[in-house]
Amino acid sequence: MDHPWEAGSGLRPLGAALDELMRRTGASVGMLYLPAPDDESVDPPATAAPSHEQASGLPGGAPAAPGAATLPPRPPARARVLHLAVLGGVSREFAVPWYRVAPDDPVPLADAVAQRRLVWVGDQEEMARRYPRPGLILPYRFALAATPVNDPGTDWGGLVLLWPGDHPPRLTTAQRDGIAAGCARLAGMCRRAAGNGRPLRPGPQPRLVRPHRRTPGPIAATAAVEFIERLPGGSVALDLSGVITYATEEAADLLGTEVEDLLGSLPWEALPWMDDPAVEDRYRAAAISHQTTSLTAVRPPGVRLCFELHPGPTGISVRITPAPAEDAAVPSEDPEHSAHSPLPSRATALYQLMHLAATLTEAAGVQDVVDQAADQLVPALGAQALALLTAEEDRLRVIAYRGAPYRADVRDESAPLTSDIPAAKVLLTGTPLFFTTRAELALAHPRAAVLKGQGEAWAYLPLIASGRPVGSLVLTYDRSRPFHPGERAILTALAGLTAQALDRARLYDSKQELAHRLQAGLLPHSLPRVPGLEIAARYLPAGRGVGIGGDFYDVIRLTGTTAAATIGDVQGHNVEAAALMGQVRTAVHASAGAPPGEVLARTNRLLTDLDPGLFTSCLYAHIDLAHHRALLATAGHPPPLVRHPDGRTEPLDLPPGLLLGIDPAARYAAGGLTLPPGTLLALYTDGLVEQRGLGLDEATADLAEELSRGDPGDLDALADTLVGHARAAAPRHDDMALLLIRVTGSSERPGVEPGRPV
16 A cells, blocks of 8 residues: 655665666666655546446436446556656756656657566767757757666666766667666565555655765875865866865866855856856766766956866865866856846756746646646756646636645635735736745735745746736745746746646647547447347547547347447548447448448448548447357458467458448458457457557467457456557557457357446
């Protein structure tokens, strides 16, 4: 049993294991991901044909009508969101955009976990080509490997390793072996912790791995300092977070300040003239690529300095020398930033803006937008908490919060838009509000005093899309904050990006809900009971970014000993495809009972007369239980799988047929199959087997193997297994349908109604 309050505990051994793995493979950065205890699958659930009770609008909690189908509970989700749990080689600030990886994210780790294999990206060009988002945000030289951390039956998480930019284009055998051994060790640690009732879960912040280094004695330390002091130029040491931990007197003289003013600060905090995106970009390049970089900057009033950055496992060593007069300069002077300003640098803000813009552009539904914005903004902006509110029926509603529980303005998470509270005021006026201290907030809005110890400064930002407010974004800080004009501009820009994405996501969700309702209405509400047959059906909508699909299935009872089964796939993902799907299903139903070839020929003539501009694949089977035989015909549809009573499973070889809707004169030949008791037919659409990088024959063979291993005595469980296997194999971008039919051998035994889908 998971214990959310233990999140983040017990991760020290994982950190030690990650450090050893990095040293063994030569990796410069390591990132270990684990699922949070409350994560659910982000894929939409599969849906079976709704029952008559569901179609008539009975509430889900109402007692089932007599004779209604029994719906089994939904099995545990497979694909879970992963959170960064342990980090080595870089600071948390660098890893903020990658704190959370969802199964459909276009990043290497999502593919590695979904496909249960190692994903290797050898260089910057390959990263930009295969994974544009990280390629845009991290335009630096490095090689990357992503791999799942799993046992044969359990997915524990995922691992990302980075190597310096001069790494060869391929992993060595020793590195591959080291990765495999390290992942096996990490999986074993997760397995043992779960077996002891204390599963390992990520904390609010990733645990940092501190590389083990020999601590020099006093004599060696003195000698090292003397050695550094004798070198020409100035020397500065930065830790993994960029904080200055050591500086020589000559370095301070060159930088125009005192050593005491440098120690404990970030360079662009202690030296405002270094707060320039180009300067921090070079620092970021050195930290991520682990290669020496250099830059030239101008110290007012015009002193050119050359900086050489030498990265290592524990930080960056910087050499500072006067630059030749002809060197290009990178001037930057911003009087707004004081020596110890708490504000993010402009490069950091740009980095966060770019990443948030990229991820929000790809976000589909409202929950996706909320998760991306909330998970990124809190750590990126140094806030204590964040809340997203939207206006619904003239009231505010909290749709998400991160950090401390949000009760700042909204009792019971709901308040009228007319309330005299900051979150409502910014929504109605479109003007942001900033409160630098608790006293300032209490004076302007006394009701906000319900915070009671949570926060010392607040930013209330309107979420404005297409010129109209759609909600409010509230940021809480644990210290007083001046909110200089530059920071206010950054926060307003981030709120604008969030608002636009939220507006698009709401429209997307509305369209998806309408589309799925339409499609559910076109699929059969229930399947008939056919004596001598057991039947189970599943339908899974496509992943995000696509509309309604055209997959359909049906089972038709003809006589006491005969039945028909059909499955098909209309080209396209839109309302037209759904409408055509309904027409095809109706046409097949009207012709059912005729020979299979004639059923498809009649349906084909109807489609060519309608001229919808879309093509349809279809498979039709006539099942004769009295003679233990089936006749099948196909119109360009994947062949069914046949599991024989002895467990042997193979695709059925049928005469090929042209897709429906192309040639009105097309003919369709039928193939036969004997049906001894225990025979199982699996009819499916191509969405169930299509996998990126895998041929159709290989994918079909994989499905056949899974079918042969399953228990044919429980079709509902078998259907869940097949759909779950398909979902775990790779992200799905097409809808899928599955129809399982098993011959029981007794015409007196009633068929089993299809159960609730995965």
